[in-house]
Amino acid sequence: MENLFINIARTLSDWLLQLGLSHFWTDLVLLVVQWTAIILIITLNVIILVWLERKISGFIQQRLGPNRLGPFGCFQTIADTLKLLTKEDIIPSQTDKLIFKTAPMFFIIVSVLLYAVIPMGKDMVVVDLNVGLFYFISVGSLTTIAILMAGWSSNNKWSLLGAMRSVAQMISYEIPLAFSLLGVVMIAGSLNLSAIVAAQSNIWFIVLQPVAFVTYFIAATAELNRGPFDMPEAEQELTAGAYTEYTGMRWALFFLAEYTNLVAVSALAATLFFGGWQGPLLPSWMWIIIKTYLIMLVFMWMKWTFPRIRMDHLMSLSWKVLVPVSLINILVTGVGIEIFKGMGW
Amino acid sequence: MTSIDTEAIIDQLFKAVGGRVRTFPDPYFLGLRVDPADLPDLLRYLHDQMGMNYLANLTAADLQAEFEASYHLYAIPDNGLKIVVKTRVPRDGAELPSVFAIYPTADWQEREVFDLMGIRFSDHPNLIRVLLPEEFEGHPLRKDFKKKGAI
Amino acid sequence: MFVESEPYIINIGPQHPSTHGGMHVEALMDGEEVVNVTIHLGYVHRSVEKIAESRTYTQFIPYAARLDYMSTNLPAWGYVEAVEKLSGLTVPERAQYIRVVMGELSRIASHMMFVGSLAIDLAATTGLLYCLRDRERIMDMLEMTSGQRLLSSYMRLGGVSHDLPEEFFPAVKSFLTDVPAMLDEYNGLITGNEILQARCNGIGVLTPETALAYGVTGPNLRASGISYDLRRADPYGIYDRFDFNIPVAQKGDCMARLMVRLEEIEQSARIIKQALEQMPEGEILGKVPKVLKPEKGREVYHRTESAKGELGYYLLADGTDKPARLHVRAPSFINLMVLPIISRGSKLQDIITNIATLDPVLGESDR
Numbered sequence: 001m002e003n004l005f006i007n008i009a010r011t012l013s014d015w016l017l018q019l020g021l022s023h024f025w026t027d028l029v030l031l032v033v034q035w036t037a038i039i040l041i042i043t044l045n046v047i048i049l050v051w052l053e054r055k056i057s058g059f060i061q062q063r064l065g066p067n068r069l070g071p072f073g074c075f076q077t078i079a080d081t082l083k084l085l086t087k088e089d090i091i092p093s094q095t096d097k098l099i100f101k102t103a104p105m106f107f108i109i110v111s112v113l114l115y116a117v118i119p120m121g122k123d124m125v126v127v128d129l130n131v132g133l134f135y136f137i138s139v140g141s142l143t144t145i146a147i148l149m150a151g152w153s154s155n156n157k158w159s160l161l162g163a164m165r166s167v168a169q170m171i172s173y174e175i176p177l178a179f180s181l182l183g184v185v186m187i188a189g190s191l192n193l194s195a196i197v198a199a200q201s202n203i204w205f206i207v208l209q210p211v212a213f214v215t216y217f218i219a220a221t222a223e224l225n226r227g228p229f230d231m232p233e234a235e236q237e238l239t240a241g242a243y244t245e246y247t248g249m250r251w252a253l254f255f256l257a258e259y260t261n262l263v264a265v266s267a268l269a270a271t272l273f274f275g276g277w278q279g280p281l282l283p284s285w286m287w288i289i290i291k292t293y294l295i296m297l298v299f300m301w302m303k304w305t306f307p308r309i310r311m312d313h314l315m316s317l318s319w320k321v322l323v324p325v326s327l328i329n330i331l332v333t334g335v336g337i338e339i340f341k342g343m344g345w
Numbered sequence: 346m347t348s349i350d351t352e353a354i355i356d357q358l359f360k361a362v363g364g365r366v367r368t369f370p371d372p373y374f375l376g377l378r379v380d381p382a383d384l385p386d387l388l389r390y391l392h393d394q395m396g397m398n399y400l401a402n403l404t405a406a407d408l409q410a411e412f413e414a415s416y417h418l419y420a421i422p423d424n425g426l427k428i429v430v431k432t433r434v435p436r437d438g439a440e441l442p443s444v445f446a447i448y449p450t451a452d453w454q455e456r457e458v459f460d461l462m463g464i465r466f467s468d469h470p471n472l473i474r475v476l477l478p479e480e481f482e483g484h485p486l487r488k489d490f491k492k493k494g495a496i
Numbered sequence: 497m498f499v500e501s502e503p504y505i506i507n508i509g510p511q512h513p514s515t516h517g518g519m520h521v522e523a524l525m526d527g528e529e530v531v532n533v534t535i536h537l538g539y540v541h542r543s544v545e546k547i548a549e550s551r552t553y554t555q556f557i558p559y560a561a562r563l564d565y566m567s568t569n570l571p572a573w574g575y576v577e578a579v580e581k582l583s584g585l586t587v588p589e590r591a592q593y594i595r596v597v598m599g600e601l602s603r604i605a606s607h608m609m610f611v612g613s614l615a616i617d618l619a620a621t622t623g624l625l626y627c628l629r630d631r632e633r634i635m636d637m638l639e640m641t642s643g644q645r646l647l648s649s650y651m652r653l654g655g656v657s658h659d660l661p662e663e664f665f666p667a668v669k670s671f672l673t674d675v676p677a678m679l680d681e682y683n684g685l686i687t688g689n690e691i692l693q694a695r696c697n698g699i700g701v702l703t704p705e706t707a708l709a710y711g712v713t714g715p716n717l718r719a720s721g722i723s724y725d726l727r728r729a730d731p732y733g734i735y736d737r738f739d740f741n742i743p744v745a746q747k748g749d750c751m752a753r754l755m756v757r758l759e760e761i762e763q764s765a766r767i768i769k770q771a772l773e774q775m776p777e778g779e780i781l782g783k784v785p786k787v788l789k790p791e792k793g794r795e796v797y798h799r800t801e802s803a804k805g806e807l808g809y810y811l812l813a814d815g816t817d818k819p820a821r822l823h824v825r826a827p828s829f830i831n832l833m834v835l836p837i838i839s840r841g842s843k844l845q846d847i848i849t850n851i852a853t854l855d856p857v858l859g860e861s862d863r
Contacts, residue, residue: 161844235619309694310843
C-alpha cells in the first residue's frame with residue numbers, strides 16, 4: 001500500500017522504456033499522467049468537499065443538508081455540476097470579453113499549479129523544487145490577479161468593489177502569511193517542502209511554532225477569501241462581489257478554484273506544521289489526506305460560525321496585529337535557534 | 346387626560362396664539378383647528394412652549410369639498426396631553442405650509458401626503474413622491490381619483 | 497503623482513439580499529466610505545389605504561395583518577382596537593388576554609427574526625437558522641390558534657376568531673421555559689461574538705435628539721436612551737395590569753438596538769406568563785352588529801406598540817360600512833428616515849448593519 005502510486009508510476013515508466021522511448025519522453029509522459037491524475041483528484045475532491053461543506057453547515061445549523069440524491073445526498077454535487085454545465089453562458093454586453101472569459105480559467109490554472117510542490121506522500125511530489133515554499137507563495141498570490149480580472153472586466157460596481165477589496169486584502173495578508181512561514185523555514189533550514197517534512201520526523205512544527213501556525217491560519221483564511229474574511233464575495237453587501245456577473249460553468253470554475261485553493265492551503269498547513277505525510281501504520285498518502293481534511297474541517301467550522309469582519313478591521317488586523325506578531329515570532333525563533341546551537345543541539 | 350386642566354391649557358393657547366385657534370370636541374384628543382397660514386405658529390408654540398415634541402402622525406383626508414390635514418401631537422416623555430391640530434384647505438391648488446423645520450419627522454409624512462393626496466407643502470426641502478413612481482399621474486387617495494384597472 | 501478620486505453612486509437594491517424587501521438605497525460613496533444615502537421606497541406599495549376605502553371594517557382585518565408580516569398579530573390588533581374605539585365596541589376579558597398572549601408571541605417572533613436577519617446580514621448564517629428554529633415554535637402556535645402560520649387573521653372586531661385550543665397551553669408553556677436558554681444561545685453565538693461586536697459597537701449611532709426629532713419609536717428609540725413604550729406611556733388593551741420592564745440602552749448604536757430587542761423578548765415572555773395566569777374563562781367575541789356603521793364624521797387615531805414602534809391607525813367614518821379614510825402610521829416608514837443620518841461617514845458594510853438594526857418591514861413601510 002505504502003508505495004502503491006510510486007509502483008504504478010515505476011511500472012508505467014518501465015513499460016514506456018521497454019517500448020523504446022527515450023528517458024526524456026518517458027519523463028514527459030509521466031509528467032502528463034501525473035498532472036492528469038492531480039486534476040482528476042482535484043475535481044473529485046471538490047465534489048466531495050462541496051458535499052461535505054453542505055453537510056457540515058447543515059450539522060452546525062441543525063438542519064439536514066442535502067439528503068435526496070443517493071445515500072446521505074452524496075450525489076447532490078454531481079447533479080449540481082451537471083446543472084451548472086447545462087446553464088446558459090451569459091456574457092453581459094458591456095464587459096471586456098477577453099478578460100471576462102480568461103479570468104476563471106486563469107484562476108483555476110493558478111490553483112492547480114500549487115499542487116506541483118506539495119508532497120502527497122513519501123517520495124510523491126510532482127516537482128521536487130528546492131524553493132518549493134517560495135514557489136507556493138508566489139504562485140498562490142497570483143489568484144488576486146484572476147479576481148481583479150473578473151471584477152474589472154465585469155463592468156459592474158459591485159464586482160469592482162469586490163475585486164479591489166480582494167487585492168487590498170491579499171496584499172496585506174501575503175506579508176504575515178510569508179512571515180509566519182519563515183519561522184518554519186528557519187528551523188528546517190530549507191525551502192524544499194520534502195526537506196521540511198523530513199525535518200519534522202522527531203517533532204511537529206506546530207509544537208515549535210504555535211504562533212506561526214495561528215498567524216498562518218488566519219492569513220490563509222483571508223488569502224482563501226473564506227468566511228469570516230470573504231470580502232470579495234460578501235453576498236450580503238456586494239451581492240456576489242467579483243463573481244456577480246458570472247453564470248453557469250464560468251462561475252463554477254471560480255467555485256472550483258476556491259475549493260482547490262482551500263485544499264492546497266490546508267495541505268501546505270499539514271505539510272509545514274503537522275508533519276506532512278508522516279504518521280504511523282497507515283500509508284503516507286493516506287496521512288496527508290487525513291490531515292488536510294481535518295484542517296479543512298476547521299476552516300469550515302470557522303466559516304459557518306463567524307460573521308464577516310469589516311473591511312477596515314480586516315486591514316488593521318493584518319497590519320497592526322499579524323505583521324508585528326509574525327515579525328516577533330521570527331525574532332524569537334532566530335534567538336531560540338542560536339541558543340539551541342550554543343547548547344550543542 | 347383627566348389630570349390635565351384642559352381649560353387652562355386652552356386659555357394659555359388663546360393668550361399666546363391669539364384668537365386664530367378654535368377648539369373642537371374630540372373624545373380622546375384636545376382638538377384644535379387653525380387656518381393653514383397659522384399652522385406653523387401654532388405648532389411652533391406647542392413644540393417649544395408646551396413640550397409637544399413628538400409629531401406622531403401627519404395625514405390628510407379628502408372631505409369631498411376640501412382636504413383636512415391632521416397633526417397628532419404627543420410629548421415624550423408623556424405629559425398626559427394629546428393634541429390633534431386640524432386644518433382645512435380647498436381642493437384646488439391645495440397647499441399647506443411645511444412643518445419640517447419644527448418637526449423633521451414631517452419630512453416623509455408630508456411627502457406621502459403630497460404623493461397620495463396631492464397637497465403641496467410650501468418650504469418643504471424635497472417635495473417629491475415617496476411611494477409612487479415619479480412619473481405617476483394623479484393622487485390616488487383623492488376621492489375623484491379614477492384609474493382604469495386601479496383597485 | 498496623486499490619484500484623483502471622485503464619489504460614485506452604488507445602488508443597494510431594489511433587488512439586493514440585505515434590504516429586507518424591495519427597497520432601493522442609493523449610496524453616494526467615496527471608496528468604501530459613505531458620503532450620503534438616499535432611500536427610494538414604494539416597491540412593495542399595495543395601496544392598502546386606498547383599498548381600505550372600498551372594504552368594510554371587517555374585511556380590512558386581513559390587510560392589516562399583512563402590513564407587518566413579521567409580527568402579524570400586532571398590526572391586526574392595532575386595527576381592530578382602532579375600530580372598536582371608533583364604534584364603541586367592548587371586548588370580553590378573555591379575548592383581551594388572548595390578544596395579549598398572541599400579540600406578545602408575535603413580538604417575540606419579530607424580534608427573533610430581527611436577531612436572525614442581523615446575523616445573516618453580517619454573514620453569520622448559523623445565527624439566522626438558530627433564530628428561525630426557535631421562531632418556528634411560535635409559528636406552530638399561530639397555526640394551532642388560527643390555522644395559519646405566517647399571516648394569521650386571528651383578530652376580530654370585538655374579540656378573536658377562535659378560542660385557544662387545548663394543545664396551545666403546553667406548547668406556550670414549554671416555549672416560555674425555553675426562552676432563557678434560547679437567549680443564552682444567542683448571546684453565545686451572536687452577541688458574544690467579537691466580530692459582531694466590532695461591527696455593531698459604535699456603529700450607526702442614533703442620538704436621542706435625532707431620534708425624537710425624526711419621530712423614531714419602538715426599540716430603536718429605547719436603544720437611544722429614551723424610555724418610551726406605549727404599553728406603559730399610553731396603555732391600551734389591558735397592558736396596565738401587567739408587570740414588566742421597559743428595556744433601555746444608552747448608546748444608540750447597532751449593539752444597543754440588538755440588546756434592547758433581546759431584552760424585550762424576555763419581557764414579552766414575562767407578560768405572556770402573567771397573562772396566562774390571569775386569563776379568565778368566558779366569551780372570546782363580544783357583541784358586534786352585523787353591519788358596522790360608525791357615525792358620519794367620527795374619527796379616531798389609535799396607536800399601539802408594535803414590534804417596530806408606534807403603529808397608529810387614523811380612521812375617519814362617513815356613516816357607511818366602509819371607512820372614508822384609513823391612514824396607517826407605519827413605524828418602519830418613519831424609522832427609515834434616520835438611515836441617511838446614521839449612515840453618513842461610515843463604511844459600506846455599516847449601511848447593511850444599519851438597515852438591519854433599524855428593522856424595517858417593507859410591507860408596512862410601503863403599505
